[in-house]
Amino acid sequence: MSETEFTVPVYYDNDANSDAIANKTVAVLGYGSQGHAHAQNLDDSGVDVVVGLRKDSDSWTQAENDGLRVATPDDAAAEADIVSMLVPDTVQPAVFEAISDGLEAGDTLQFAHGFNIHYNQIQPPEDVDVTMIAPKTPGHLLRRNYVEDTGTPALLAVYQNTTDGAKEEALAYAQAIGCTRAGVVETTFQEEVETDLFGEQAVLCGGITSLIKKGYETLVDAGYSPEMAYFECLNEMKLIVDLMYEGGMAEMWNSVSDTAEYGGLAVGPEIVGEGVRENMDEALEQVQNGEFAREWILENQAGRPSYTQLHAADRNHDIEEVGARLRALFSWAEEAEEEEEAEAPADD
Numbered sequence: 001m002s003e004t005e006f007t008v009p010v011y012y013d014n015d016a017n018s019d020a021i022a023n024k025t026v027a028v029l030g031y032g033s034q035g036h037a038h039a040q041n042l043d044d045s046g047v048d049v050v051v052g053l054r055k056d057s058d059s060w061t062q063a064e065n066d067g068l069r070v071a072t073p074d075d076a077a078a079e080a081d082i083v084s085m086l087v088p089d090t091v092q093p094a095v096f097e098a099i100s101d102g103l104e105a106g107d108t109l110q111f112a113h114g115f116n117i118h119y120n121q122i123q124p125p126e127d128v129d130v131t132m133i134a135p136k137t138p139g140h141l142l143r144r145n146y147v148e149d150t151g152t153p154a155l156l157a158v159y160q161n162t163t164d165g166a167k168e169e170a171l172a173y174a175q176a177i178g179c180t181r182a183g184v185v186e187t188t189f190q191e192e193v194e195t196d197l198f199g200e201q202a203v204l205c206g207g208i209t210s211l212i213k214k215g216y217e218t219l220v221d222a223g224y225s226p227e228m229a230y231f232e233c234l235n236e237m238k239l240i241v242d243l244m245y246e247g248g249m250a251e252m253w254n255s256v257s258d259t260a261e262y263g264g265l266a267v268g269p270e271i272v273g274e275g276v277r278e279n280m281d282e283a284l285e286q287v288q289n290g291e292f293a294r295e296w297i298l299e300n301q302a303g304r305p306s307y308t309q310l311h312a313a314d315r316n317h318d319i320e321e322v323g324a325r326l327r328a329l330f331s332w333a334e335e336a337e338e339e340e341e342a343e344a345p346a347d348d
C-alpha cells in the first residue's frame with residue numbers, strides 16, 4: 001500500500017492476497033457493460049464464476065459462448081459466496097428481493113456503485129459483508145485493459161464487515177478483474193456515490209456534452225458549416241482529452257499553439273465561469289441531500305417520461321446526424337466501431 005504519496009490508501013497487486021477469493025464462487029448478476037467484463041476477467045484469473053441472468057435473456061447464449069456458466073439470478077446467488085450486483089442501478093432493488101433468500105451468513109454482497117446502499121433502496125441482512133469494487137471506467141475498457149495486460153483504477157469500499165475479511169476479499173476481487181495493476185483507492189460508499197453522480201452529471205457526461213452542443217450551436221447559428229462546427233467542437237475534443245489523460249493539462253497546453261494556450265487560458269474561464277460553478281454547487285447539493293436520487297427513483301416508478309423525452313431530443317440533435325455522416329467517411333472510425341462491436345456483448 002502506498003500511504004506516503006497519496007492522501008488516501010492506494011493498493012496494488014502486491015497488497016492483494018488471491019487466496020481470499022481462490023476457493024469461492026462469484027455470482028455475477030448481469031452481463032452488460034460491467035457484468036461481462038467482471039465475469040470474463042474473474043474467469044481468466046481462475047476464479048469460479050456463475051453469471052446470473054433471466055431465463056429469456058439474449059445475453060445467456062453470449063455468456064455461454066464466452067465460456068461461462070449461466071444460471072438464473074436466484075440460483076446463481078444461492079450457490080455463490082460473493083454476489084456481484086451488476087444489473088442497472090434502477091433494477092437492483094427488485095433483483096435483490098429475488099436473490100436475498102440465497103444469501104447466507106458470511107456471504108458477500110458486492111457492488112460497482114453504491115447508489116442503492118447509500119440511498120437505502122437495498123437493506124442487506126446484517127450477517128453478510130457488503131463491499132464495493134467500482135472500476136473507474138466503462139466496462140468494455142475494463143475488459144480490454146485486462147486482456148492487454150494493462151490495468152484499470154478502481155475504488156474499494158466496505159459498508160459491512162461481519163466476517164472481518166471483507167476488505168481482503170474485495171482487494172482479491174479487484175486483483176482478479178485487473179484493477180490492482182493500476183491502483184485501488186480506498187473510499188466509502190457515500191464518497192463514491194456523491195463524487196460519481198456529481199462527476200457524471202456536471203463534468204464527464206452531462207457537462208462535456210452540453211459544452212460541445214453549445215459550442216456547435218454557436219458556430220452553426222453564426223453561419224459556419226455544421227461539418228466545421230462538428231470537427232472543431234466534438235471531433236478534436238478526443239485529441240485534447242487524450243493529451244490531458246497522458247500528461248495532465250500541462251502536456252495539452254505544451255502541445256497546442258501559444259495562441260491556443262493564451263486564448264484558452266484567458267477566454268475559457270469567461271465561458272465556464274462563476275455562474276457554472278454556482279450551478280455545480282447546486283447539482284452537488286442535490287446529490288448530497290438525496291434530491292436527485294429521489295427524482296430518479298420516482299422517474300423510474302412513473303415509467304421514465306422525462307428520461308424518454310430527454311433521450312429522444314439528444315439523439316435527434318443535428319450534431320448526431322452530421323457526426324454520423326462524417327464518421328462514415330473515415331475508415332479509422334469504422335475500424336474502431338467494428339472493434340467495439342466485436343467486444344461488446346449483445347444489447348439488452
Ligand SMILES: NC(=O)C1=CN([C@@H]2O[C@H](COP(=O)(O)OP(=O)(O)OC[C@H]3O[C@@H](n4cnc5c(N)ncnc54)[C@H](OP(=O)(O)O)[C@@H]3O)[C@@H](O)[C@H]2O)C=CC1
Nearest residue numbers: 030031032033034057059086087088091112113138139348
Ligand atoms: N456502465 C459502466 O461502465 C459502469 C457501471 N457501474 C455500475 O455497475 C452496475 C451495472 O451497470 P452497467 O454495467 O452499466 O449495467 P447494464 O445496463 O450494462 O446491465 C445490463 C445487464 O443487466 C441485466 N438486467 C437488466 N435488468 C435485469 C433484471 N431485471 N434482472 C436480471 N438481469 C437484468 C441485463 O440482462 P439482459 O442481458 O437479459 O438484458 C444485462 O445483462 C451499476 O451499479 C452501475 O452504476 C460502475 C462503473 C461504470
Ligand SMILES: CC[C@](O)(C(C)=O)C(=O)O
Nearest residue numbers: 136137138196200204205
Ligand atoms: C461516467 C459514467 C459512469 O459513472 C462510469 C462509467 O463511471 C457510469 O455510471 O456509467
Ligand SMILES: [Mg+2]
Nearest residue numbers: 136137196200
Ligand atoms: Mg463512474
Ligand SMILES: [Mg+2]
Nearest residue numbers: 113196197200
Ligand atoms: Mg456512475
